[in-house]
Amino acid sequence: MELKEFQSDTIIEPFRIRSVEPIRFTEMAERKELLARAGYNPFLLRADDVLIDLLTDSGTGAMSSQQWSGMISSDESYAGSSSFYRLESAVHDITGFEHLIPTHQGRAAENVLFTTIASEGDVIPSNTHFDTTRAHVEHAGAEARDLVIEEGKKPRSQHPFKGNMDLEKLKATIREVGVENIPVIMITVTNNSGGGQPVSMENIRAVSEIARDHGIPFFIDACRFAENAWFIKSREEGFADKSPIDIARQMFNYAEGCTMSAKKDGMANIGGFLALNSDELASECRNLEILTEGFPTYGGMAGYDMEAVATGLYEALDEDYLRYRVRSIAYLGDKLMEAGVPIVQPTGGHAVYIDAKEMLPHIDSLEYPAWSFNNALYLLGGVRGVEIGSVMFGKQPDGSEKPAAMELVRLAFPRRVYTQSHVDYLAEVIIAAYQQRDQLTGYEIVEGPEVLRHFSARLQPLG
Incomplete structure (x- = not known):
């Protein structure tokens, strides 16, 4: 018997599930009470009261058997841990950077970096700073300036690399504020605040050249570097035959350093790092790390965390995983677009972003339409x-x-957690909320902190 080779168009999960976690089902009346008790802020809900949790993809993924194996055999020594050197080797192999400064998560790496290099009156350009990055820049007294291309501000634009930095605006910023007032140029891959949109290799290279021509360090916010590498492979000419790890190495080769939340494309539940080439800056950063994070060979991470990240960085670059990961997001995006739900297009690598401004024109921006729709999804x-x-x-x-x-309402997918039936249910909920969008009202903030208020503010519905 001779059979022709079978080619499937279905992309399946490139893993088997060996451990499961129960989730609790609630009724709408109960959720209404729970949301009110939380001050209408989903951050303040108990996780047990959430059925499908897409608050973030940060630290919420499932770790692999290889990661757990490394964690069991980790070295918890205070100084000179072998687990640190395994992490250092992995980071150096992928990024090429000479110095590794481990931190408990990405925002700690941002704190170490910006506390060291930024001061009052400085300007730090980026494609789009995310919330904690912006907060750390501003806490140092500097300005966090967003310079994403115009297509990146248009949800329906089909530009393949909407996370790109506007090169002319970058040059204009340098002329305006002066080289001496720009301690670093940053670029976020992928561009989270702009819809999880990727940055092209051409743009990374061009930003790097501008930075080097002016003697300004260039750093990458590398939280989702592997997903960005996949988009370069699948969308940018000349990269189709290159592996994600080789693409990642080329990306990092254009920079002098990076910050990293390993809770994203490190595939771990906690951890992060600052990696860089400058001996002098590394020394300054390590001094601050000892004060705020811990000794430089653990820096806020347990040995088992470093083992998990050392393995996870490679797993995030696996082609089968990345193909599945990106397709899972596109699958939900396709269902929503078919139903007329406005979303940021094309879909990114870690989340679907719903365009609440277009969906809810009757709610003013300062009455928080995206907050309103997000609460409707929970209810x-x-x-x-x-x-x-x-x-x-x-x-x-x-x-x-x-x-x-x-x-925007961001629905961020934890890595290796939810199945297709979860996504099908999710699509039903979103479409049901969209069909009732005329019934939604705005919100007002009744109390909250001055900085990063979305984490803990309490609101109430208007009307």
């Missing part, structure tokens, strides 16, 4: 997402309010 189906809009980014350093460029 209708127990789904928790996060607002990327004027609650998160509307408060200015001088205390004034300014509408965010976009009003």
Whole structure:
């Protein structure tokens, strides 16, 4: 018997599930009470009261058998841990950077970096700073300036690399503020605040050249570097035959350093690092790390965390995993677009972003339309997402309010956690909320902190 080779168009999960965690089902009346008790802030809900939790993809993924194996055999020595050297080897192999400064998560790496290099009056350009990055820049007294291309501000634009930095605006910024007032140029891959959109290799190279021509260090916010590498492979000419790890190495080769939340493409539940080439800067950063994080060979991470990240960085670059990961996001995006739900297109690598500004024109930006729709998802189906809009980014350093460029609801997929049936249910909930969108009202903030208010603010519905 001779059979022709079978080619399937279905992309299946490139793993088997050997451990499961139960989830609790609730009724809408109970969720209404729970949301009110949480001050209408999904961050303040108990995780047990959430059915499908898409608040973040940060630290919420499932770890592999290889990661657990490494964790069991980890070295918990205070100084000179062998687990640190395994992590150092992995980071050096992938990024090429000479110095590794481990931290308990990405925002700690940002704190170490910006506390060391930034000061009052400085400007730090990026494609788009995310919330903690912006907060650390502003805490140091500097300005976090976003220079994403115009296509990156248009949810329906089909540009393949909407996370790119506007090169002319970068040059203009350098002329305006002066080289001496720009301690670093950053670029985020993928561009989280802009819809999880990737940055092209051509753009990374061009930003690097501008930075080097002016003697300004260039750093990458590398949280989702593996997903960005996949988009370069699948969308940018000349990279189709290259492996994700080789693409990642080329990306990092254009930079002098990176910050990393290993809770994303490190595939771990906690951890992060600052990696860089400068001996002098590394020495300064290590001195601050000892004060705020811990000894430089653990820096806020347990040995088993470092083992998990050392393995996870390679697993995130696996082609089968990346193909499945990106297709899972596109699968939900396709279902929503078929139903007319406005989303950021094309879909990114870690989340679907719903365009609440277009969906809810009757709610003013400073009445927080994305917050309203996000709460509707919880009320209708127990789904928790996060607002990327004027609650998160509307408060200015001088205390004034300014509408965010976009009003988005981000539904971030934890890695290797949910199955297709979860996504099918999720699509049903979103479409049901969309069909009732005329019934939704805005919100007002009744109390909250001055910085990163979205994490702990309490709100109430209007009307």
